[in-house]
Amino acid sequence: MxxxxxxxxxxxxxxxxxxxxxxxxxxWRTPETLASTRFAAPDGEHKLTFSLLVPARxxxxxxxHTVERLLLSTHAGFEIIIIVGHDDPETAEVxxxxxxxxxxxxxxxxxxxxxxxKPRALNAALPYCRGDVVGVFDAEDQVDPELLAHVDHAxxxxxxxxxxxxVQLINFHSSWYSLHNCLEYFFWFRSRLxxxxxxxxxxxxxxxxxxxxxxxxxxxGWDGTCLAEDCDLGVRLSSRGKRVAVAYDSAVVTRxxxxxSVTALLKQRTRWNQGFLQVYRKGEWRKLPxxxxxxxxRYTLTGPFLQAFSGIVIPIGIAIAIWARLPVGVALLTFVxxxxxxxxxxxxxxxxxxxxxxxxxxxxxxxxxxLIIGAFPYALVLAVAALRAVxxxxxxxxxxxxxxxxxxxxxxxxxxxxxxxx
Numbered sequence: 001m002x003x004x005x006x007x008x009x010x011x012x013x014x015x016x017x018x019x020x021x022x023x024x025x026x027x028w029r030t031p032e033t034l035a036s037t038r039f040a041a042p043d044g045e046h047k048l049t050f051s052l053l054v055p056a057r058x059x060x061x062x063x064x065h066t067v068e069r070l071l072l073s074t075h076a077g078f079e080i081i082i083i084v085g086h087d088d089p090e091t092a093e094v095x096x097x098x099x100x101x102x103x104x105x106x107x108x109x110x111x112x113x114x115x116x117x118k119p120r121a122l123n124a125a126l127p128y129c130r131g132d133v134v135g136v137f138d139a140e141d142q143v144d145p146e147l148l149a150h151v152d153h154a155x156x157x158x159x160x161x162x163x164x165x166x167v168q169l170i171n172f173h174s175s176w177y178s179l180h181n182c183l184e185y186f187f188w189f190r191s192r193l194x195x196x197x198x199x200x201x202x203x204x205x206x207x208x209x210x211x212x213x214x215x216x217x218x219x220x221g222w223d224g225t226c227l228a229e230d231c232d233l234g235v236r237l238s239s240r241g242k243r244v245a246v247a248y249d250s251a252v253v254t255r256x257x258x259x260x261s262v263t264a265l266l267k268q269r270t271r272w273n274q275g276f277l278q279v280y281r282k283g284e285w286r287k288l289p290x291x292x293x294x295x296x297x298r299y300t301l302t303g304p305f306l307q308a309f310s311g312i313v314i315p316i317g318i319a320i321a322i323w324a325r326l327p328v329g330v331a332l333l334t335f336v337x338x339x340x341x342x343x344x345x346x347x348x349x350x351x352x353x354x355x356x357x358x359x360x361x362x363x364x365x366x367x368x369x370x371l372i373i374g375a376f377p378y379a380l381v382l383a384v385a386a387l388r389a390v391x392x393x394x395x396x397x398x399x400x401x402x403x404x405x406x407x408x409x410x411x412x413x414x415x416x417x418x419x420x421x422x
Contacts, residue, residue, distance in 0.1 A: 003330045009313050010334050016306050017340035019299075025347060027191035027248075037194050039247040042146075042153035049077035050148055051131035051213065055111075055121035056082060059139035060090045066141050067098045067106065075148035080106045081128060083121040117400040118206075119222035119229035126221045135210045142255040143208075150252055151210050158245040161215045162237060164193060165208035166248035170255045170359065172367070177265060178258040179370055180378040183348055185256075186355050190248040196300075197246045201285070201293045203276070203300060204234030204244070208254040215242060226282075227398060228275020235279055235297065239287035250358040266385050267401040273304035273389030274398070304386045311383020345375055
């Protein structure tokens with residue numbers, strides 16, 4: 001019986017790792033696939049107008065820089081709406097000061113909801129949006145001035161209802177885990193989201209996402225109770241047959257920073273995982289028209305269960321394989337998941353090189369060493385976050401755990417490391 005359980009667990013883990021590897025490699029299958037992941041060159045026409053929402057809570061350290069970058073946009077038609085809480089005077093003071101520098105272009109909306117979170121802040125601003133398209137940015141984002149021109153053209157060229165742009169964590173050198181965190185974003189936005197869009201089911205990213213205002217209002221905005229409001233919106237729009245275009249272009253990608261500590265990373269991932277479980281429980285994905293879409297949705301949204309499961313059984317499996325007296329064949333089978341895991345790590349090494357080339361970063365031998373040595377500890381952190389999310393959802397703890405930002409992607413060391421000017 002124990003041998004049969006070990007074989008079953010090994011096959012499940014191997015399948016999980018193989019699927020992860022396949023999705024990670026999606027964009028690099030062919031040169032044509034890779035080329036299709038980028039924005040097409042804009043045609044110079046500015047035919048759409050944008051309402052850019054910037055929710056900010058205790059973000060006084062980074063908000064001003066973000067808004068100043070947005071003001072540099074080369075697009076002719078946009079407004080910036082900063083959303084602040086009624087109980088956050090420090091951020092409100094920065095928002096009002098910045099708004100005064102560009103009257104008629106920047107507006108400040110106050111969120112008076114008793115329980116503060118990002119979706120409620122976004123919903124507070126939605127009635128004031130005057131643009132054809134609503135775009136969402138986080139308060140620490142470093143946005144390229146050419147982005148809106150690319151998005152405008154993408155809407156018109158594809159007929160999409162939603163355009164998801166690329167987001168990239170950039171401060172890969174800040175900590176032992178930041179390199180892994182940066183590569184996760186690199187593969188997620190450059191590869192996996194493109195696969196989701198092609199299949200007709202996509203959990204949208206939290207920012208650099210643009211939705212036609214009419215489409216957003218028809219969907220009643222964001223779910224104010226969901227910890228992954230971006231995923232939830234993507235699922236609801238996918239279930240209604242809305243078309244999503246995804247583009248990742250390093251030239252215009254939105255740059256962000258990694259969480260400042262392992263604890264912050266753990267809480268952030270807990271929130272995302274728990275949000276996915278909430279979306280799964282809501283069941284909107286069951287309205288997707290195709291069986292393949294529903295299967296993809298079920299697998300994606302239950303990912304936290306799989307990650308939590310792996311976090312429990314992998315250490316146990318390693319211990320059993322080393323110390324238990326198992327038949328030789330069974331013992332060998334327990335190492336089957338190692339093959340796709342190693343292949344995934346090899347592809348990450350290759351991806352790190354591509355990441356460095358895309359962003360003009362100096363990738364040195366110790367970065368590759370950090371990637372390999374830190375792979376298991378990072379996977380352990382993610383597994384603990386998944387376990388914590390499952391427990392919080394089971395016990396009904398659904399408070400929003402805010403991730404603090406300090407502008408690590410804007411510091412001088414980051415600039416020197418990457419060769420990028422802020």
